[in-house]
Structure formats: structure tokens, C-alpha cells
Amino acid sequence: MPMIRETIVSTVDGEGRAHFAPLGIIAEGDGWIIAPFRPSKTLENLSVVPFAVANFTDDVRVFAGCLTGRRDWPTAACEDFSVPRLAGALAHSELAVTRRTEDEQRPRFHCRALRTISHAPFRGFNRAQAAVIEAAILVSRLHMLPREKVEREIAYLEIAVSKTAAPAEQEAWTWLTQAIQAFYAEARR
Numbered sequence: 001m002p003m004i005r006e007t008i009v010s011t012v013d014g015e016g017r018a019h020f021a022p023l024g025i026i027a028e029g030d031g032w033i034i035a036p037f038r039p040s041k042t043l044e045n046l047s048v049v050p051f052a053v054a055n056f057t058d059d060v061r062v063f064a065g066c067l068t069g070r071r072d073w074p075t076a077a078c079e080d081f082s083v084p085r086l087a088g089a090l091a092h093s094e095l096a097v098t099r100r101t102e103d104e105q106r107p108r109f110h111c112r113a114l115r116t117i118s119h120a121p122f123r124g125f126n127r128a129q130a131a132v133i134e135a136a137i138l139v140s141r142l143h144m145l146p147r148e149k150v151e152r153e154i155a156y157l158e159i160a161v162s163k164t165a166a167p168a169e170q171e172a173w174t175w176l177t178q179a180i181q182a183f184y185a186e187a188r189r
Contacts, residue, residue, distance in 0.1 A: 003027040006133050007054040008062050009034060010075075010083050011045035019045055020095050022063040025054055031113055031159040032095060035106040040155060046109050050097035051082055055161055058122060060132040062086065064172035067139045068179045081114070091118040128165035128173070131157040135176045142183045154180065 004024040011019050026033040034052060036042040048053060055062075062073055064169035074087035078094055079152045086093040135157050138150050154177065161173045 002004040004055075005032075005054070006063070006137075008057060008066065008086055009042060010053040010055060011042050011051075012083050012084060013041075013045050014048045016082070018075060018147075020055075020062070020066055020073060020086070022066050024125045025139050027109075028072070028110060031098070032093070032111045033111040034097075034110075034111060035097070035103075036108055038104070043107065046097060049082065050109070052095045052097075052109075052111065053078060053081070053085045054095060055086040056091040056093075056122075057086055057089050058125060059088055059131060059168065060129045061168050061172045061175075062088075062137040063133055064139075068175040069137055070077045089115060090120045090122050110112070118142075118184075126128065126164045126166070126169070127160035128169035131160040132172045132176065134167055136174065139176050139179050139183075142180065147184065150180065 004026050006022065006024050008020050009025065013019065021040070021042045022037065023034060023042065026035065032054060034042070034046065036046070045121045054131045065071065065073070075084040076087040077136060078085050081094045093116040096114055097109045098112050099110045101108040101110065135154060138145065138153055142150065161169060
């Protein structure tokens with residue numbers, strides 16, 4: 001199995017408007033593969049502007065926020081690079097697409113890291129942060145996963161959140177659990 005790093009990927013459209021999305025990027029030698037689902041704004045943007053930034057952050061609210069309609073995160077310009085980064089990123093990698101592999105569900109954009117810059121130290125994740133990231137992945141796949149699986153995994157992840165969450169993790173958890181409840185309430189209609 002390949003190593004996957006959970007990041008916030010930023011891309012821009014043809015007009016230069018930034019888009020941020022939580023994505024697991026896949027390690028490939030010295031580079032990364034970005035494999036967005038069809039349809040997605042990330043896929044559209046990479047097809048037009050073949051550059052991205054992998055933002056490495058420990059603020060799990062960004063992961064949860066991007067999935068629950070909270071996309072207004074402070075940004076910073078990258079020097080000599082057209083795609084912005086998250087202002088609060090601990091580090092970021094500026095990526096250039098070198099080739100694209102077509103796939104019916106998830107095309108793969110093979111990227112070369114042009115440079116990686118550290119902004120602040122990484123002090124590690126607590127269990128609640130890891131649980132929020134796992135819950136965010138579940139939320140991104142609600143339409144594909146059986147409800148029983150989602151509910152079982154959320155119940156397990158909630159243990160870590162209840163034991164170790166700081167206010168930021170609790171806020172992110174609340175956004176995600178509200179999104180799950182809304183999804184299933186809508187499905188019953």
C-alpha cells in the first residue's frame with residue numbers, strides 16, 4: 001500500500017480564484033499524486049492550471065470546515081508561485097503536475113515538488129485530531145458508505161474526541177457530526 005499524507009490541497013481556477021480541499025496525497029518517489037474524485041473543483045482546477053499546494057496543518061478545523069461549507073481560511077501568497085497556501089500551514093509543498101493518468105472515478109495528477117517550506121514546528125497530533133481527520137474522511141464518503149459503517153466508526157472515534165479534544169477539535173467534531181446528521185435526515189425525506 002502506498003503512503004498517503006492527509007493535507008489541504010489548494011488549487012486555482014482559470015481566473016485565479018483559490019479553492020481548498022482536504023485530500024490524501026499519495027507518495028510516489030520524490031513526488032506526490034493528487035487523485036480527486038469526479039466531479040470536483042480540484043479536478044476542474046488542476047485540468048486548467050496544473051499547479052497545486054499541499055498544505056500541512058495540524059488545525060483539523062480546516063479539514064472539517066472544508067467539508068461543511070466553511071472555506072474562508074486565511075491565505076498567504078507563495079513566492080513566485082501562482083497558487084496560494086494556507087496562512088496557518090505548518091509547512092507547504094508547491095507542486096507542478098508532470099502528467100495525468102485518466103481514471104473513470106479518480107484521475108491521477110502526478111506531481112513534482114518544486115519546493116517545500118516549513119513555517120512552524122509540528123508538535124504532533126493528539127488522538128482527537130486524528131479522530132477528526134478520520135471522521136472528515138467518512139463525511140467525504142457518506143454517499144458511498146453504508147450508514148451502519150459510518151455510525152459504528154463515528155461511535156468509536158468519539159471516544160478519542162471525548163477524552164483528548166481541545167476546543168478546536170471539539171468544534172471540528174461538532175461540524176462533522178452535524179453534517180452526518182443532516183445527510184441522513186435528508187436521505188429519509
